[in-house]
Each structure stands twice: as C-alpha cells, then as structure tokens.
Amino acid sequence: MDTEAQFLKAFDEYADAIFKHCMFRVSDRDVAKDIVQDTFCRAWNHVARGGEVREYRPFLYKIATNLITDFYRKKKPVSLDELSDREMNSLSHDEREQRENADDVRRVRREIEKLPEKERVVVLMRYIDDLSPKEIAVVLGEKENAVSVRIHRAVEKLRDIFKEL
Amino acid sequence: MRKLEDILKSAGKGVALSSDEKKEIGERLKAYASFHPVRNEVPERLYRRRSPFSVLYYSLQIIVRKRIMPIFLIIALMLGGGGVSYAAEGAVPGDALYQVKVNVNEEVRDIIARTPEAKATWETERVTRRLLEAEELAKDGVLAPEAQQKIEEKIAEHIGKIEDHLSKVEERKNISEASRIATSLETTLRAHAEVLTRIQEVRDESALSTVGTAGADSATTAESRSFEKDRLGSITIKIAEHAEKIAIRRDAELSSIAFQDAPGRKVAAEEQRKHAEKKMGELSVLFDARKESLSENARRVFEGGIADAKDVYNKGLEAVATEKYEEAMRAFQETGMIANKLTVYLKSERDLGVTVTEKKTLERTSVTMKREDGGTKEVGGIPTDLMPIVHTDQVPEGSRKELAEAMLRKAGVYKEEVIKLFEMHRASLPEYIATRIKGGIATAEETLLHGMRALEAGEYGTAYLSAQKAVNLLGEIAQVIRKYVTSDGDGNTSIAEEVHRAHTAAEGALAKAKEAIATISAESENANSRGSKVRALYEEAAFTFAKGVHAENAGAPKEAIELFHKTVRIVEEIMKLVRGEGVVVVPSPKPLPVPEPIVCTKEYAPVCASVNTGIVCIKAPCPTTTEKTFGNACEARAAGATVVYKGECRPSVAQCDYAAPPQGCEYVKGSAYNETTRCGLVLKCPTTPTVKCEYAAPIAGCEYIHGPSYNEVTGCGLVLKCATESLNTSTLRAQEVPATNTTEVKTEETKTDTTRAYTY
Numbered sequence: 052m053d054t055e056a057q058f059l060k061a062f063d064e065y066a067d068a069i070f071k072h073c074m075f076r077v078s079d080r081d082v083a084k085d086i087v088q089d090t091f092c093r094a095w096n097h098v099a100r101g102g103e104v105r106e107y108r109p110f111l112y113k114i115a116t117n118l119i120t121d122f123y124r125k126k127k128p129v130s131l132d133e134l135s136d137r138e139m140n141s142l143s144h145d146e147r148e149q150r151e152n153a154d155d156v157r158r159v160r161r162e163i164e165k166l167p168e169k170e171r172v173v174v175l176m177r178y179i180d181d182l183s184p185k186e187i188a189v190v191l192g193e194k195e196n197a198v199s200v201r202i203h204r205a206v207e208k209l210r211d212i213f214k215e216l
Numbered sequence: 217m218r219k220l221e222d223i224l225k226s227a228g229k230g231v232a233l234s235s236d237e238k239k240e241i242g243e244r245l246k247a248y249a250s251f252h253p254v255r256n257e258v259p260e261r262l263y264r265r266r267s268p269f270s271v272l273y274y275s276l277q278i279i280v281r282k283r284i285m286p287i288f289l290i291i292a293l294m295l296g297g298g299g300v301s302y303a304a305e306g307a308v309p310g311d312a313l314y315q316v317k318v319n320v321n322e323e324v325r326d327i328i329a330r331t332p333e334a335k336a337t338w339e340t341e342r343v344t345r346r347l348l349e350a351e352e353l354a355k356d357g358v359l360a361p362e363a364q365q366k367i368e369e370k371i372a373e374h375i376g377k378i379e380d381h382l383s384k385v386e387e388r389k390n391i392s393e394a395s396r397i398a399t400s401l402e403t404t405l406r407a408h409a410e411v412l413t414r415i416q417e418v419r420d421e422s423a424l425s426t427v428g429t430a431g432a433d434s435a436t437t438a439e440s441r442s443f444e445k446d447r448l449g450s451i452t453i454k455i456a457e458h459a460e461k462i463a464i465r466r467d468a469e470l471s472s473i474a475f476q477d478a479p480g481r482k483v484a485a486e487e488q489r490k491h492a493e494k495k496m497g498e499l500s501v502l503f504d505a506r507k508e509s510l511s512e513n514a515r516r517v518f519e520g521g522i523a524d525a526k527d528v529y530n531k532g533l534e535a536v537a538t539e540k541y542e543e544a545m546r547a548f549q550e551t552g553m554i555a556n557k558l559t560v561y562l563k564s565e566r567d568l569g570v571t572v573t574e575k576k577t578l579e580r581t582s583v584t585m586k587r588e589d590g591g592t593k594e595v596g597g598i599p600t601d602l603m604p605i606v607h608t609d610q611v612p613e614g615s616r617k618e619l620a621e622a623m624l625r626k627a628g629v630y631k632e633e634v635i636k637l638f639e640m641h642r643a644s645l646p647e648y649i650a651t652r653i654k655g656g657i658a659t660a661e662e663t664l665l666h667g668m669r670a671l672e673a674g675e676y677g678t679a680y681l682s683a684q685k686a687v688n689l690l691g692e693i694a695q696v697i698r699k700y701v702t703s704d705g706d707g708n709t710s711i712a713e714e715v716h717r718a719h720t721a722a723e724g725a726l727a728k729a730k731e732a733i734a735t736i737s738a739e740s741e742n743a744n745s746r747g748s749k750v751r752a753l754y755e756e757a758a759f760t761f762a763k764g765v766h767a768e769n770a771g772a773p774k775e776a777i778e779l780f781h782k783t784v785r786i787v788e789e790i791m792k793l794v795r796g797e798g799v800v801v802v803p804s805p806k807p808l809p810v811p812e813p814i815v816c817t818k819e820y821a822p823v824c825a826s827v828n829t830g831i832v833c834i835k836a837p838c839p840t841t842t843e844k845t846f847g848n849a850c851e852a853r854a855a856g857a858t859v860v861y862k863g864e865c866r867p868s869v870a871q872c873d874y875a876a877p878p879q880g881c882e883y884v885k886g887s888a889y890n891e892t893t894r895c896g897l898v899l900k901c902p903t904t905p906t907v908k909c910e911y912a913a914p915i916a917g918c919e920y921i922h923g924p925s926y927n928e929v930t931g932c933g934l935v936l937k938c939a940t941e942s943l944n945t946s947t948l949r950a951q952e953v954p955a956t957n958t959t960e961v962k963t964e965e966t967k968t969d970t971t972r973a974y975t976y
Contacts, residue, residue, distance in 0.1 A: 178221065
C-alpha cells in the first residue's frame with residue numbers, strides 16, 4: 052500500500068477517535084475539528100518528508116496532544132470555564148433522551164473535567180480512547196508503570212467522588 | 217450501580233464527527249496531501265510550488281460546483297495538467313490564465329484554510345496579490361480600464377470577506393488575532409497606495425523627459441495620459457478608503473483588549489511579539505539581500521526605518537517586563553506595521569523597480585497616533601466622540617462596566633439619530649438605497665442587542681466591541697444618507713435628482729458617440745487615421761460611465777455626478793474628432809530643466825544617448841562622442857549623457873579609420889570623400905622641389921658615365937671616366953659636385969606618389 056493510501060486509511064479509522072479525544076480536552080466542537088485537521092496535516096507532513104510511521108494510532112494521539120497543549124497556551128484562561136460548561140451541556144443534551152445512564156455519564160464527564168490535567172489525559176486515553184497503558188506511555192513519552200499508577204489514582208479519585216454523591 | 221469503568225467507557229460514546237464533517241475534513245486533507253506530495257530527491261519547497269494532477273481533479277470539482285469557468289478553460293486545464301495552474305500564478309487581468317489563478321488556485325487555498333483566522337489571513341494575501349497585479353500593470357502603463365475595474369471589485373470582495381471572517385474571529389474572542397489581521401491589512405493597503413502613487417510620479421517624470429526628445433505630444437496622447445492618471449488616482453483613493461475603514465475596526469479591537477484580564481492580555485502581547493519578530497526577520501533577510509543594489513539615500517532610509525522598528529520593539533519588551541501588556545501590545549503591533557511597510561517597499565523596489573523611498577523619508581507609523589489628522593476629522597461619518605478610544609492601560613475592574621455601558625448608550629442614541637436622519641430624507645433617496653439602509657440599521661440593532669446581552673453576562677469587552685461595531689455601521693449609513701441629501705445651492709433640488717439628470721445626459725451622449733463612430737468607419741480613408749483615436753476615447757468614455765454607475769449604486773452621488781459629467785466631456789471630444797475639427801492641440805508644456813537624478817528606477821525603457829569619450833583630437837578629426845544604450849532615460853541623465861533617441865542604439869555605419877600620418881604629412885579630403893563614413897581621405901606631404909644636376913664639361917680624355925647612385929630624373933650620380941689609368945678616382949669623385957646646385961640631394965625622401973590612402 053502506498054503512503055497516501057495508508058494515510059487515508061488511518062484517517063478513516065482514527066479521525067473519530069481523535070475528534071472524541073479533542074472534544075473531551077477542549078470542549079469546543081469547532082476547535083476540536085480544527086485540531087483533528089491539523090493533526091492529520093502534520094502527520095502527512097511527516098510522512099511526505101520521508102518519515103516512517105509504524106503505528107498511526109499513538110502517532111496521531113501524540114500530535115493531537117501537542118496541538119491541544121499549544122491550544123491551551125494560546126488560549127486565554129478566562130473564558131475556558133464558561134466555554135466548557137456551555138459545550139458540555141449542549142453535548143450531553145442531545146444524548147440525554149437516548150440513554151438511560153445519561154445522568155451518570157454527564158456526571159462522569161463533569162468530574163473528569165475537574166481532574167488535574169495529567170490525570171485527566173490518562174483517564175481519557177484509557178477509557179474514552181481505549182488506548183492501552185503501553186500506548187499511552189508511548190504517546191506521552193513516559194514509562195508504562197507511571198502511566199498505570201496515574202490511571203489507577205485518577206480512577207480512585209473518581210470512585211471516591213461517586214461514592215460521596 | 218454499574219461499574220465506574222463501564223460508565224467511563226460509555227461517556228465517550230456518541231461523541232463523533234458527523235459524516236459530513238468527516239467527509240469535509242477528508243476532502244481538505246486530500247487537497248492538502250496533493251499540495252504537499254511525498255518528497256523524493258527534489259527539495260520540498262519545489263514540490264510546494266507544483267500543482268499535481270490530483271489537485272487538478274479537486275480544482276475541477278470546485279469549478280464544476282461553482283460554475284466559475286468557461287468550458288474551454290476547463291479543457292485547457294485538463295490538457296495542460298498541473299503546469300497550467302502553476303503557470304497561472306504570474307497572470308494578470310487580461311491574461312487567459314488569470315481565471316485559473318483567481319478562481320482555481322486561490323479558491324483551493326481558501327478551502328484549505330480552515331479557521332476564520334486562517335481564512336482572513338489568506339484573504340489579506342489575496343488583497344496583496346490584487347494590488348501587485350495593479351502595480352505591475354500600472355508600471356508598464358497598460359492598466360486597462362476593464363482590468364482596473366476587475367481589480368477594484370476583487371479587492372472590495374476580498375476585504376468584505378475579511379470583515380466577515382474578522383467578525384467570526386471576534387466572536388471566538390480572539391480579539392488580539394483579529395486586531396493583528398486588521399493591522400496587517402491596513403498597513404498592506406497603505407504601503408501599496410504609496411507604491412501606486414510613486415508609480416504615477418515616475419510615469420509623470422518619464423513623460424516629461426520624453427517630451428523634449430520624442431517630439432510634441434499629440435493632444436490625444438496627453439488626454440490618454442491624463443485618463444490613466446485619473447484611474448490610478450481613483451484606485452489609490454479607494455485603497456486609502458478601505459484602509460481607513462479597517463483602521464477604525466482595529467482601533468475598536470485594540471481598545472476592547474483593554475477589557476481583558478491580565479492573563480489574556482499577556483497572551484495577546486506575547487502573540488503580537490512573535491508576530492513582530494517574524495515580520496522583522498522577514499524584513500532583515502530581504503534588506504540584507506537587497507542592500508547592495510539600493511542607492512545610498514534609500515539604504516539610509518531603510519536603515520532608519522529598521523532602527524525605528526527595533527526601538528519600538530525594545531519599548532515593547534520593557535513594557536512586558538513591567539507588566540504593562542497594553543503598551544507592549546501596541547508597541548509590538550507598531551513594530552509589525554513598520555516592518556510590514558518596509559517589506560512592501562523593498563519588494564516593490566525588487567520586483568517593479570519602483571523606489572518609494574526616493575522622494576521622502578518614511579514617516580513613522582504609530583498605532584497610538586490617530587491617523588494623519590490626529591483623529592479630529594470625522595472618519596467614515598462617525599462623530600469624533602464616538603470614535604474608539606485607545607486605552608493606554610488596562611481598564612480598571614470597576615470602570616469596565618461603566619465604559620461598556622456608556623458606549624452602548626452612546627451607540628443607542630446615535631442609532632436613534634441615524635434613524636431620524638433616514639426618516640427625514642427617505643423620500644429623496646432612491647428605493648434601492650433606502651432598502652440597503654434599512655438592512656444596515658437592522659444589522660446595527662442586532663449588534664447592539666448582542667452587546668446588551670454581553671453586558672448582562674458580564675462580558676464587558678464584547679459589549680464594548682459590539683457597541684463600536686454598531687457605531688461604525690451607523691456611521692457608514694449616515695455618510696450614505698448625507699451624500700444623497702446634500703442639496704445644491706438653493707436647497708430645492710435633491711442630489712438624487714441631479715445624479716439622475718447627469719446619468720441620463722451621459723447615457724444619451726454615449727449613445728450619440730456610438731452612432732457617430734458607426735458613421736466614421738464608413739467614411740473616407742482619412743477617417744481611418746482618426747478611427748483609432750475615436751475608438752480609444754469611446755472606450756474611455758464607456759469606462760467612465762460604468763464607473764459612474766458603480767459609484768451611484770455604491771452610494772457616492774457626488775462622485776457619480778462628476779464621472780457622468782466627465783463622460784459627457786469625453787463624448788464632446790469624440791464628436792469634435794468625428795466632425796473633423798480635430799482636437800484642440802494643447803500646447804505641450806516646455807520641458808522643465810530636469811535635475812540630474814540621484815536615484816533611478818530599474819525599469820527597462822532603453823534610450824540611446826551620446827556620451828563624451830574624453831578624447832581630445834588635435835592633429836586629425838576624430839569622434840569626441842560615442843553612442844551608448846542606457847536602461848532608461850533617467851540612468852542616461854545620471855551618467856551625464858544626452859538622450860539621442862528612444863530604444864537601444866542602432867549599430868553605427870562603418871567608418872573609415874586611418875593610421876597616423878607619417879611625419880610632416882596630413883590627410884586631406886579626396887575626391888571620393890564621404891561625410892558619413894569619413895572615407896576617401898588622401899595623404900598629403902610637403903614635396904621637395906626636384907633639383908637637376910648639371911655637370912661641367914668633362915676634362916679631356918674623360919667622359920661621364922652612370923655611377924652607382926645615378927638618378928634618371930635628376931640626372932645626378934654621373935661619374936667621370938677617363939682613359940688615363942693614373943687618374944685617381946677619388947679626385948674624380950670630388951668633381952661630381954654639380955656646378956649649379958650645391959645642396960645635397962636626397963632622392964629617397966622625395967615622394968612622387970602622394971595619393972596613397974589606407975582604407976580599412
């Protein structure tokens with residue numbers, strides 16, 4: 052398979068997953084779409100310059116994570132909260148009717164938002180994006196052990212919150 | 217209760233791109249991939265310039281969807297492949313490939329730009345491209361009326377789009393980016409207006425310098441030149457107007473940034489710093505490359521400009537250090553503006569050979585300084601007290617609300633005033649203008665409402681910006697109304713009627729001219745010579761009329777009247793020519809003493825000029841001057857040469873050259889002497905009189921015989937031969953001395969053939 056076909060296949064397979072990840076991180080549909088497009092453009096730049104990509108999934112997540120970090124650097128912090136509230140409400144609104152566990156889901160989403168950035172990222176990658184701790188370790192450039200511990204801690208935190216509720 | 221892990225996993229379900237969104241991003245990526253193909257050995261930047269087949273397919277989709285191109289061009293594209301789209305990049309209006317450049321290449325890039333910020337930036341680039349096209353055509357004096365109209369329309373269209381995108385950027389609360397884009401557009405417009413003005417000046421100068429050599433200007437040429445001048449003037453004014461409008465927006469954005477919280481302002485200042493650095497970097501690379509070819513004066517001016525920019529940049533850095541982000545932002549923005557302007561000037565010097573810095577030193581652009589008039593003049597119909605105030609520091613927490621409220625209140629009052637003005641003059645406004653005004657007022661009301669809501673939500677910056685936007689819009693509306701209702705001296709006739717009258721008159725005149733042209737072509741052969749002039753004038757008249765109609769529709773009645781009157785005047789000229797009266801020959805102005813130029817443009821309009829060789833001929837005539845081709849008249853004058861004729865020097869007729877004449881001789885004109893070639897000279901030397909030798913009668917027993925040095929002509933060189941052997945020959949030699957002439961005769965020096973000429 053040639054480079055372009057491989058790349059397009061990766062887009063078909065992972066565009067939604069990357070979008071979902073971005074959506075949870077930036078809480079703005081338009082921004083998330085932008086980041087998805089930029090992610091794939093950068094990935095293409097890499098392969099077009101002769102770069103090798105063994106596995107697209109962690110590679111794409113890595114680019115997306117960097118872009119999200121850039122986005123937060125540029126973004127002024129002041130309007131973030133209001134944006135995320137607005138987006139999250141509208142996001143859950145559509146699904147509320149259709150899901151019996153909508154309340155739980157919404158609550159989980161809100162609680163994930165409240166986690167520290169580092170923990171939020173690993174929880175999102177583990178449960179929403181369904182990446183293995185090993186893959187997460189590759190994306191974040193950290194040790195697999197550290198990632199596993201962080202996931203565990205974050206889940207424990209969430210569990211505590213849910214118990215309180 | 218379900219397990220937390222399960223809930224977590226299900227939290228992500230249902231969050232996905234819609235199929236349309238995915239398809240859209242997919243298409244963009246395909247286009248992107250085509251523009252950035254996989255690199256083999258060739259450097260990537262070369263590939264970027266290429267436009268491969270896959271782009272062609274994508275481009276065709278757009279063309280077919282938008283129906284923007286004639287079918288033959290589509291076929292041409294299919295046959296020509298990607299090269300066409302690349303070749304089209306250099307096209308200017310009037311070229312066959314211009315459509316490809318504007319409607320395919322640029323549209324594809326527009327689609328690839330995803331965010332409103334990227335789209336606005338790209339549209340700014342498109343404005344620059346249009347301006348460059350206008351400059352390129354204007355420089356060569358071939359900016360045809362249609363091309364100019366096309367360019368003006370396109371510029372207005374691009375700026376309209378930029379404003380839409382900027383509104384979106386503002387909605388996304390990325391005010392600093394909006395302000396940056398607006399600033400960049402404003403500087404680009406102002407700098408290019410300068411370049412266009414300079415092109416006009418250069419053309420005026422070259423027209424003056426050729427008056428003397430190319431003979432008297434005919435009235436028609438003078439007339440056409442004045443039309444060209446008008447047109448260039450009009451495009452420059454339009455660009456300046458656009459710049460003014462954008463400047464108001466930028467001011468409003470800048471002042472609303474003062475409402476932001478400190479972290480937001482810090483980020484904004486940082487972004488502006490990066491942008492300023494980027495612009496400075498570009499400028500310094502360009503300047504280093506061009507430094508050598510700049511004149512001393514120009515180089516000094518540029519160096520001064522760069523030093524200014526650096527100063528302002530350093531002030532910005534100081535302001536960041538002291539946490540004065542407002543000041544820092546403005547300083548960085550100003551740095552970017554100066555750098556941008558200088559870059560435009562350098563590029564126009566490089567690509568067009570137009571040196572903007574020749575005449576004057578660059579004025580310093582200051583964001584804090586309110587335009588040239590100090591902000592006192594009413595700009596865009598907006599009263600001065602409603603103009604955005606650029607806050608020098610962050611608006612204090614307490615007064616933010618008051619400021620935003622006050623601005624909204626003022627805007628509300630202003631809206632009422634404008635509505636009252638509209639109601640008052642509604643009857644005298646044409647229907648389509650009234651409809652447009654109503655639409656404008658509705659938009660302003662909506663914007664104000666948006667501002668109110670933002671105020672309630674505590675977003676004072678947004679509220680302030682909305683109020684400003686509403687004021688800008690209302691200002692434009694008021695301007696249009698005032699233009700239409702300004703009555704003439706008596707206050708009876710409304711300007712709308714006057715426009716209508718002028719319009720009808722011009723239309724009638726044009727029709728008359730058209731009829732007259734039809735008759736002229738059927739007439740005698742002398743009509744043919746006038747034909748081309750008449751047709752050129754008619755074209756100009758039609759263009760002026762079209763511009764008048766455009767101005768009328770755009771709500772500029774005074775300009776429209778002016779243009780309609782001009783149409784009538786041109787038609788009068790046409791009629792004079794048709795009747796055979798000829799145009800009144802305008803006495804061509806006396807050529808002014810042209811000072812020796814210091815800096816010349818690099819355009820190639822060759823002239824043949826005579827240069828002093830510096831050779832002083834003393835003994836024989838020799839050429840003291842020689843003809844040399846110069847790039848243009850200015851360069852010739854700068855070298856102290858005298859322009860002989862336009863165009864490169866023609867090879868001179870072969871001339872004869874003679875070797876230096878021998879001592880005591882000189883060349884004189886022979887019977888076959890030719891004045892032009894200087895051939896046919898003959899060598900003339902002073903001749904010594906021929907002396908004959910006479911010998912005394914030989915002594916007895918002796919006789920004279922021819923000696924070894926005997927000469928037939930002079931009869932000298934006889935020797936005495938005696939029968940007596942005892943006679944000493946040396947004695948005899950003593951007797952050789954001629955009796956009548958004691959001078960020594962040197963026969964070798966006597967030239968008998970004096971007509972020898974050396975012809976090469």
